Amino acid sequence: ARAQIGVTGLAVMGRNLARNFARHGYTVAVHNRSFAKTQSLVDEAGSEGDFVPSESMADFVASLARPRKVVIMVKAGAATDAVIDELVPLLESGDIVVDAGNAHFPDTIRREEALAAKGLHFVGTGVSGGEEGALNGPSIMPGGTRESYESLGPILEAISAKVDGTPCCTYVGPNGAGHFVKMVHNGIEYADMQLIAEAYDLLKQGLGASAAEIGQIFAEWNTGDLESFLIEITADVLQHVDAATGSAFVDVVLDQAEQKGTGRWTVQNGLDLGVPITGIAEATFARALSGSVPQREAARAALRADATPLQVTDRAAFIEDVRQALYASKVVAYSQGFDQIAAASAEHGWDIDRGAMARIWRGGCIIRARFLNRITEAYERDQDLALLLADPYFTDAVGNGLAAWRRVVAQAATAGIPAPAFSSSLAYYDGVRADRLPAALIQAQRDFFGAHTYRRADREGTFHTEWSADRSEQEA
Numbered sequence: 433a434r435a436q437i438g439v440t441g442l443a444v445m446g447r448n449l450a451r452n453f454a455r456h457g458y459t460v461a462v463h464n465r466s467f468a469k470t471q472s473l474v475d476e477a478g479s480e481g482d483f484v485p486s487e488s489m490a491d492f493v494a495s496l497a498r499p500r501k502v503v504i505m506v507k508a509g510a511a512t513d514a515v516i517d518e519l520v521p522l523l524e525s526g527d528i529v530v531d532a533g534n535a536h537f538p539d540t541i542r543r544e545e546a547l548a549a550k551g552l553h554f555v556g557t558g559v560s561g562g563e564e565g566a567l568n569g570p571s572i573m574p575g576g577t578r579e580s581y582e583s584l585g586p587i588l589e590a591i592s593a594k595v596d597g598t599p600c601c602t603y604v605g606p607n608g609a610g611h612f613v614k615m616v617h618n619g620i621e622y623a624d625m626q627l628i629a630e631a632y633d634l635l636k637q638g639l640g641a642s643a644a645e646i647g648q649i650f651a652e653w654n655t656g657d658l659e660s661f662l663i664e665i666t667a668d669v670l671q672h673v674d675a676a677t678g679s680a681f682v683d684v685v686l687d688q689a690e691q692k693g694t695g696r697w698t699v700q701n702g703l704d705l706g707v708p709i710t711g712i713a714e715a716t717f718a719r720a721l722s723g724s725v726p727q728r729e730a731a732r733a734a735l736r737a738d739a740t741p742l743q744v745t746d747r748a749a750f751i752e753d754v755r756q757a758l759y760a761s762k763v764v765a766y767s768q769g770f771d772q773i774a775a776a777s778a779e780h781g782w783d784i785d786r787g788a789m790a791r792i793w794r795g796g797c798i799i800r801a802r803f804l805n806r807i808t809e810a811y812e813r814d815q816d817l818a819l820l821l822a823d824p825y826f827t828d829a830v831g832n833g834l835a836a837w838r839r840v841v842a843q844a845a846t847a848g849i850p851a852p853a854f855s856s857s858l859a860y861y862d863g864v865r866a867d868r869l870p871a872a873l874i875q876a877q878r879d880f881f882g883a884h885t886y887r888r889a890d891r892e893g894t895f896h897t898e899w900s901a902d903r904s905e906q907e908a
């Protein structure tokens with residue numbers, strides 16, 4: 433029993449995580465349901481470090497030093513439960529089971545409770561960065577007990593991405609907190625991608641530019657406030673040429689975006705918590721709209737295009753407007769995502785440090801970006817910040833781009849270019865900062881038809897009006 437950590441589930445992600453542990457000098461026990469994957473890992477990457485392969489789960493567990501640390505990296509859902517069921521009878525009190533797959537956080541809460549009752553630590557952990565990140569340094573978001581982090585944390589920090597020497601891994605919070613934060617990370621990723629796609633569409637239609645030309649604009653943007661992995665790969669994707677046709681690659685890809693479900697989970701949870709995560713929701717629905725094939729066909733045939741094409745006279749000014757609109761909308765999407773983390777943290781007693789989450793997303797993961805430093809700083813200034821948009825840095829940054837943002841949304845509407853995430857982010861901004869909202873009318877309507885009562889702006893208490901047929905209403 434000499435292995436310091438074990439990985440079971442050796443498809444792309446598990447295999448690369450195991451190699452990452454080994455490359456950092458850890459002795460790694462490796463196991464997979466079917467032995468072929470274990471064999472191929474040892475055959476192909478065995479020289480990278482010290483692997484201890486096992487064919488059976490019992491041998492795998494026996495090869496681990498206590499307290500055992502077992503990372504499960506299998507398909508999320510039933511496969512994870514199957515592996516836990518096989519593993520748990522072989523473990524002893526104080527051992528640590530890490531689920532590094534993309535579990536839905538309520539499953540993690542359930543599993544943690546079950547394993548805690550057996551004296552085991554269950555650590556649901558988010559891992560972001562795909563297969564490349566798993567091998568060379570992902571962003572890691574571990575939940576579970578603080579006690580488990582004392583021995584597990586240093587190993588995870590060692591293999592995580594580093595930014596300015598700081599690991600992109602920190603303790604997130606009890607039970608489902610890690611997987612929850614990973615879920616919101618993915619939701620924000622949806623929003624970020626949708627915003628970039630809307631910016632691309634506006635530039636394409638406004639400038640009549642080729643994909644490659646727009647790619648160069650994104651490359652330029654990547655040298656400023658927008659610098660991020662997603663902007664960088666957008667520049668590359670747009671400049672890529674399809675080998676078969678010689679056309680721009682993006683022009684030959686079918687315009688239907690798919691999803692694996694984490695965006696949907698994030699939106700469902702936003703609804704449950706009553707947190708307006710409109711950027712993530714619009715992004716998720718925009719993917720759904722793109723895949724609504726019969727509806728799109730019917731609409732193309734039936735709905736008249738009455739739009740006035742974009743007339744761009746000053747190309748440089750238009751490009752700068754779109755850049756500002758993108759940045760402002762992005763701040764809104766992140767602000768909403770961090771609100772969701774705060775609300776869930778309060779609901780579940782997780783005590784999540786939002787600034788630390790922004791810090792561990794700076795490297796390794798898909799939404800890594802320069803701008804996350806500004807978010808960490810905002811929460812360092814005020815860890816109870818009610819609204820990221822209200823932090824002085826972001827108030828300024830968004831305020832400076834506000835006129836551009838309004839111009840872009842107005843131009844998109846006039847030209848009939850769908851920009852759901854740009855425009856709903858602006859509506860959120862205007863809604864959240866409004867002195868008075870028409871919600872007053874909604875509450876009055878609710879009192880009228882359902883006696884749902886209302887509160888008054890001018891005095892305390894709960895009121896109901898006896899709405900009468902002759903309009904001689906009685907206040908009560």
Ligand code: NBP
Nearest residue numbers: 441442443444445465466506507508511514533534562563
């Ligand atoms: P997959 O999600 O494709 O799962 C394949 C692995 O699950 C294989 O090792 C397979 O064993 C094992 N497995 C299955 Br399926 N059913 C099992 C069962 N009943 N009992 C035991 N093992 C079972 O692998 P992946 O793409 O490497 O992803 C692993 C996890 O990481 C997933 O939860 C995924 O959502 C998450 N994730 C993936 C990415 C990514 O970029 N791919 C990024 C971040 C997170 P077998 O070889 O015997 O069939």
